[in-house]
Amino acid sequence: MSFTRRQVLAGLVGLGVAGLGAGGVRYWLGRPENIATHDYELIAAPLDLQLVPGHVTPAWGYGGQAPGLELRCRQGERLRVRFINKLDVQSTIHWHGIRLPLEMDGVPYVSQAPVLPGEYFDYDFICHDAGSFWYHPHTASAEQLGRGLVGPLIVEEREPTGFRHERTLSLKTWHIDEQGAFSEFLVPRQAAREGTRGRLTTINGQPNPTLELPAGQVVRLRLINVDNTVTYRLNLPGGEARIYALDGNPVQPRPLGKEYWLGPGMRIDLALKVPSPGEELSLRNGPLRLATLKGVASSEVAGDWPPPLPANPVAEPDLARAETLRFNFEWAAALASPADEAAGRYKYWQINGQAWDINDKTCADRPIATLKKDGHYIFVLRNMAQYQHPIHLHGMTFKVLGSDRRKIIPYFTDTYLLGKNETARIAFVADNPGVWMFHCHVIDHMETGLMAAIEVV
Template sequence: MSFTRRQILAGLVGLSVVGLGAGGVRYWLGRPRAGNSHDYELIAAPLDLELVPGHQTPAWAYGGRAPGQELRVRQGDWLRVRFINHLPVSSTIHWHGIRLPLAMDGVPYVSQLPVLPGEYFDYQFQVPDAGSFWYHPHITSSEQLGRGLVGPLIVEEREPSGFVHERTLCLKNWHVDEQGAFGAFSLPREAARGGTPGRLSSINGVHAPTLDLPAGQVVRLRLLNVDNTLTYRLNLPDAEVQIYALDGNPVAPRPLGKEYWLGPGMRIDLALKVPAVGTELSLRNGPVRLATLRAQAALEPVAAGGSEWPPALPANPVSEPDVASAETLRFSFEWVGSLSENTANGAPRSYWQINGEAWDISNKNCADKPIAKLQLGKSYIFELRNMAQYQHPIHLHGMSFKVLSSNRHQVIPYFTDTYLLGKNESARIALVADNPGSWMFHCHVIDHMETGLMAAIEVAD
């Protein structure tokens, strides 16, 4: 797949996307021709953060924040973001969970060239689905995400959702020591197992914060796992809380229960009925407190209806797969080799593979050999099989899929873009191949992805 540097630099009027065959596009970027426009200028640059009191951490940030500036757009509208790279390295932006044209997907050498230091790139696309999404680079990902290049993208429903209050909470562990200095973002021994964990938990960049919420009101909590590695066992003891959406897609409201396992890249929208003034609730990862939620008297008169459970959110316009006629494809996610075997002769480390094939992040042409070729408009069932004892949050770019069943637990079918495949689990998902292009299919434990657990899936006529 070939690109020219001129394709990185926007500035011409209009938008045109012309197919060049399997997976390739040329594109010229400008203002959208139709629909409403939400314009953002998003600068990625170094930023010193005080993650550890009294110490500075040399982070990288979007819009002067880490996690980055919250972007908002209404469902069905255009989002137009000029990404400006003031980092010392090349970067891109991938819009996690958004169904968009391939040219806007942010994968180097698949949809675009890397954006070099000092350059900019204009991303613009219509957003078909409402929900909680996020954005991050898709190049040298363990370091770039690890240093803080993550941010929330909130797509508001076309009509009022019924929620009067909401908060966005980005969950991230930082790979820092007691002095705030970064350690390794990926260690070979950890990458070959569950992934390299960070040591300092945070919500919106703050360790163990206290968050004030309006007493007696129902608050929509948008929780986004923007961590490199960690799966959170989310729980809110002694709270009245309902699940309203998973990974950007609405579900029939139901109690959170004992806990919910939220893997890297995954999101969950909760409705919390905040208790009486002065009451404190603990948002936890298993037994570990992530934040204190404190009920506070409202500083302003509360809006009517803010204390009632809202109705279920409207479904997103995702194509329903025809399961009865769907073709079945099987994907095995496997651990392979040993540490010594995979680091010989300076070759890229490869500890993981899909159907016997390991992705080589140093090979710019890997996507030219897709692991599967899907016919545009056809329904498919993917049988996912985890051959290892470690969890894999399996993420698909460009399309949403429906989770049908698992051999480990009961599933209420729902649409998503990321499924947490447990150790030795087999699961069935279904989709309509309705978005042409070459799409990444990978584990969102970042150092699993970078050591082999990624592939390309091609959708074409």
């Protein structure tokens, strides 16, 4: 007898694997020999923030903070996280950029049942790749990410890298008004365009902070865009900075240059040579200041640029034998009927003529493409609109080959910022079986159609 994925998920709920109140045996999954373990208990719960002085914002956080608790483990180690849901709504955790088994991917009705209020779920997986990653729900994403359910996951390299200092900087723009109250996370007419933008930009939950860094040292800055919508045009006028990794994957170090466009879901690791004591640099989004980086006296000998970071163990696609598939990302406003809009079922975007229905739990049963396990593939990504789409693939890492809009030095990533009217080529080895989400990480684009399922069998 064969079973559908839906029946398997229903069976898991019946066994009580997902919740505190459902009964059944509770246990940590087996611990392999010779693999160190980092255990975390990650609680999602309401949290009052003071983002606007004198006013309270009713946020949601992980571990009593928003953005959430920074999780860390070392490359090759098993990460075990018990997620406890103390919200009044169901939720999950997706581990953005991590190559893991499908059942740990955190997509409700695809890889697991939703974690209901008062219940918990044990996430357990090996972190194969070192780098800067992050975590967030894949349930009612516009609201849940918008309220603060985001957090960094740092996977440290197996051996010392030469960086003696580092800081993790989570970039988020909040949908709040001047009194700190939340505004709408998804405005239909904006979702059909660039996405619904917030009003107040923060780093690690603080508007325009001053970050003190040891003068003369080379500091690793891990910048993570955990925002629903905003693409940050990162620049450091007068600063000496080099790019060491993009989206968790090392690159040959090179100068930051004039600016780097960091779309939602994307990450960049910079090496910054900190200026003399008392000197300041401005980390900016275009012309707007995000933070002040200030050199403070240090007793250490001035540092030098570390060597390139070691490559992650990602399979190299064989382009000579790769199969090519094409994907068009386009408007689909005509698909949204008055009845759909009245019910909040907006369909403004589509991939290859198919608009994902965020309210339909069976969409993943109809994948847009079925790939052979260990097959080699080239995806041609064509943006047929004037708005940017950070395209993210779950479960696997792909290599960006080229673009018709800009020069590309090929690199591995899990999220590519597809510019307006741009066509780009990516390639990868489909080495992770399962049904994986393939979507834009502008959250209200995703929730209004710009998502599909890719099956690897």
